[in-house]
Amino acid sequence: MTSTNGSVDVVVIGGGIAGASVAYELAAHRRVLLLEAEQALATHSTARSAATCIPGHGTGPVRALVAASLPRFAALAQELDAPPLLTARAVIWAGFDDDGVHGVDGLLTERAGEPLAPQRISAGEAERRCPVLRPGVVRAAALTSASADVDAAALHAAFVRGLRRRGGVVRTSVRVTGIGRLAAGWRVGTGDGHVDVPDVVDAAGAWADVVARAAGVAPIGLVPLRRTAAVLSVAEPERLVGAGGGLQPMVTEVGERFYFKTESGGLLASPGDETPSEPVDARPDALDVALALERVAAVTTLGLRSVRTSWAGLRSFVADRRPVVGSRPQDPGFHFVAGQGGSGIETSPALAAFAAAVITGTPVPADIAVDPATLSPTRLK
Numbered sequence: 001m002t003s004t005n006g007s008v009d010v011v012v013i014g015g016g017i018a019g020a021s022v023a024y025e026l027a028a029h030r031r032v033l034l035l036e037a038e039q040a041l042a043t044h045s046t047a048r049s050a051a052t053c054i055p056g057h058g059t060g061p062v063r064a065l066v067a068a069s070l071p072r073f074a075a076l077a078q079e080l081d082a083p084p085l086l087t088a089r090a091v092i093w094a095g096f097d098d099d100g101v102h103g104v105d106g107l108l109t110e111r112a113g114e115p116l117a118p119q120r121i122s123a124g125e126a127e128r129r130c131p132v133l134r135p136g137v138v139r140a141a142a143l144t145s146a147s148a149d150v151d152a153a154a155l156h157a158a159f160v161r162g163l164r165r166r167g168g169v170v171r172t173s174v175r176v177t178g179i180g181r182l183a184a185g186w187r188v189g190t191g192d193g194h195v196d197v198p199d200v201v202d203a204a205g206a207w208a209d210v211v212a213r214a215a216g217v218a219p220i221g222l223v224p225l226r227r228t229a230a231v232l233s234v235a236e237p238e239r240l241v242g243a244g245g246g247l248q249p250m251v252t253e254v255g256e257r258f259y260f261k262t263e264s265g266g267l268l269a270s271p272g273d274e275t276p277s278e279p280v281d282a283r284p285d286a287l288d289v290a291l292a293l294e295r296v297a298a299v300t301t302l303g304l305r306s307v308r309t310s311w312a313g314l315r316s317f318v319a320d321r322r323p324v325v326g327s328r329p330q331d332p333g334f335h336f337v338a339g340q341g342g343s344g345i346e347t348s349p350a351l352a353a354f355a356a357a358v359i360t361g362t363p364v365p366a367d368i369a370v371d372p373a374t375l376s377p378t379r380l381k
């Protein structure tokens with residue numbers, strides 16, 4: 001039986017992007033222990049994303065977090081000796097039918113006046129920018145030019161490196177199952193012992209409510225939704241090169257019924273599925289993979305036939321699709337950092353700094369235009 005009592009201030013549960021990033025930020029002020037159930041960090045959602053950073057994506061607070069994250073990616077790369085974390089890639093929001101035409105109108109109206117808002121482009125312009133689109137299929141389109149691909153693995157590794165440099169400790173193969181309430185603080189079971197700490201951070205992704213229940217804390221109503229992605233083989237990979245040798249834009253059906261972008265000489269495609277799931281090691285369903293291929297083949301001229309690889313992961317949301325950050329008054333020291341849905345990578349630089357401020361009771365950095373009340377678990381019934 002081992003105990004690290006007195007040597008740790010905060011236990012962070014979950015070693016995906018949420019846990020690694022918030023642990024890194026907290027380690028500037030606190031002694032941090034990061035616990036991950038799997039043998040390797042970043043085994044679940046974090047390893048399965050489409051790795052895009054798209055200004056204007058998601059609900060209002062998510063958009064504010066993405067906007068605040070954009071300049072922070074470059075600062076983090078420098079601070080943590082990481083390679084460049086972003087590679088520019090525009091996003092075309094396309095409407096292919098009447099619903100899509102209304103969808104593009106709605107997107108432009110809702111985002112009007114926001115920094116880096118999408119701009120309307122003609123169908124011809126969409127085809128010119130993404131030459132693999134089938135001529136004539138686009139009915140309406142908008143362009144977000146300030147978006148990028150994220151090197152999610154390098155970002156996660158940088159946060160972990162930074163955490164260790166700040167004296168933080170990482171333990172893997174430790175599934176936290178028991179968390180007890182103390183007079184002041186929490187007793188966290190570590191399998192071979194326990195650690196008593198004033199603060200616990202529940203960054204357990206799809207399992208955040210499982211962890212909350214283990215602590216006797218009311219759940220936040222998290223719903224994990226499975227999303228599938230596949231890389232499709234392309235007969236003529238040379239057609240995937242963008243203008244000037246850069247990346248071709250990503251194309252997202254404006255209602256997110258599917259999206260695609262080039263990936264290692266093939267095409268990454270998703271049917272935009274949102275199938276409710278238990279918190280599990282998600283696996284792709286053959287039907288969802290087939291739907292991705294069918295929907296993307298219908299709007300491109302690439303003659304897509306075979307699936308090189310496919311995977312699925314969980315995007316976990318609460319009812320209002322905003323992240324959940326902070327604690328409830330009745331559970332002092334039990335902090336959620338959960339519910340990032342489809343934006344956990346693109347928001348991580350700002351969300352981690354925001355969460356660390358909320359957890360340590362310090363002011364939110366001025367560049368993050370989000371009121372802590374907006375993301376507090378107290379808003380959830």
Ligand SMILES: Cc1cc2nc3c(=O)[nH]c(=O)nc-3n(C[C@H](O)[C@H](O)[C@H](O)COP(=O)(O)OP(=O)(O)OC[C@H]3O[C@@H](n4cnc5c(N)ncnc54)[C@H](O)[C@@H]3O)c2cc1C
Pocket residue numbers: 013014015016017018019035036037038041042043044045046047048049050051052053174175176177203204205206207211227228229270312313314315338340341342343344345346347
């Ligand atoms: C197909 C797909 C495409 C996506 N595309 C994008 C995108 O383009 N851009 C973007 O920003 N986001 C995207 N996302 C969303 C993004 O991947 C998630 O928001 C993000 O990875 C969530 O990170 P997390 O750390 O909360 O969860 P996870 O990475 O799942 O990490 C949670 C960790 O907690 C651990 N854990 C659970 N219970 C315990 C316990 N009791 N004890 C210890 N450890 C525990 C788990 O083992 C896991 O490693 C996508 C997701 C999917 C599935």
